[in-house]
Amino acid sequence: MIPRLAAYPMPDPATFPTSPVSWTTQAGRSVLLVHDLQSYFLNFYDVTQPPVPALLVHVQALLDRCRALGIPVVYTAQPGDQNPADRALLTDFWGTGLKDDPAQTQVDPAVAPQPGDTVLAKWRYSAFKRTPLQDLMADWGRDQLLICGIYANIGCLMTAAEAFMLDIQPFLVGDALADFSEAEHRQALAYSAARCAQVTSTAQVLGALTAAVQPAAQTDHWTPAAVRAAVAAQLEVTPDELHEDDDLLLLGLDSIRLMMLVEGWQAAGGQIAYADVAAEPTLRAITERLCAPELV
Structure with a gap:
């Protein structure tokens, strides 16, 4: 049975292990796998404590980017009330599993499947076992698998190992995973970095995919109102709640949200860098860099 799981800090990408390979995420080769992010599994944590909030924010950032680029998104979800013959040896280790109840089987609403995503019934540790995942990837012409979700040391690791053995390059997104403990997460x-996968971070994946962003429309300049609205959306506040000289980092503009903003502005032709905003994280400073002088 799964125990109650204590809070632990999401591992810092600066401490991730290095791998002997140097694979780079490519939009035209990738599939994003959201592994077992069902309420049943998340509820063994206190979801208000780390690593869960960071996990969900990072998975959402990956989902947003992959959907925007047309990268296939695949979910695994274990069925409820599994037939004992289907569950087989899993019962010996983990009991009978999920009940056939949406409160247990649904994917967390923050990262739930959207129209166009693929949801696979999950039967074994590896997402490839008794599913069409390998065939789907072949049909899509994809040979890279970006893996996020839970639990890192069980299904995510086994899926990465099997992908490797199928000649599919696996990427474990280390800060978009959670596990029983920090020790098991690490x-x-x-193991993955040493034996079968590229261990990467959410920011690295987003950065690798930046060049592939195709904005719906280019713009020669941003208006102050557009800048204010974009920042407010990331902070989940109304534009009127922002003041010109507020420190946006203190208001909650974390590194992932900041990177998403900067990449969006760059893709639309804005002359701004991540370091610019990090050095002077105010609405006034951002507006002065992005907007034509006559508009500021």
């Missing part, structure tokens, strides 16, 4: 990253 153990999964260490």
Whole structure:
């Protein structure tokens, strides 16, 4: 049975293990796998404590980018009330599993499947076992698998290992995973990096995919109102709640949200860098960099 799981800090990408490979995420080759992010599994944590809030924010950032680029998104979800013959040896280790109840089987609403995504019934640790995942990837012409979700040292690790053995390049997104403990989380990253996968971070994946962003429309300049609205959306406040000289980092503009903003502005032709905003994280400073002088 799964125990109650204590809070632990999401591992810092600066401490991730290195791999002997140097694979780079490519939009035209990738599939994003959201592994077992069902309420049943998340509820063994206190979801208000780390690593869960960071996990969900990072998975959402990956989903947003992949959907925007047309990268296939695949979910695994274990069925409820599994037939004992289907569950087989899993019962010996983990009991009878999920009940056939949406409160247990649904994917967390923050990262739930959208029209066009693929949801696979999950039967074994590896997402490839008794599913069409390998065939789907072949049909899509994809040979890279970006893996996020839970639990890092069980299904995520086993899926990465099997992908490797199928000649599919696996990427474990180390800060978009969660596990039973920090030690087991890090153990999964260490094994994967040494034996079968590229261990990467959410920011690295988003950065690798930046060049592939095709904005719907280019713009020669941003208006102050557009800048204010974009920042407010990331902070989940109304534009009127922002003041010109507020420190946006103190208001909650974390590194992932900041990177998403900067990449969006760059893709639309804005002359701004991540370091610019990090050095002077105010609405006034951002507006002065992005907007034509006559509009500021």
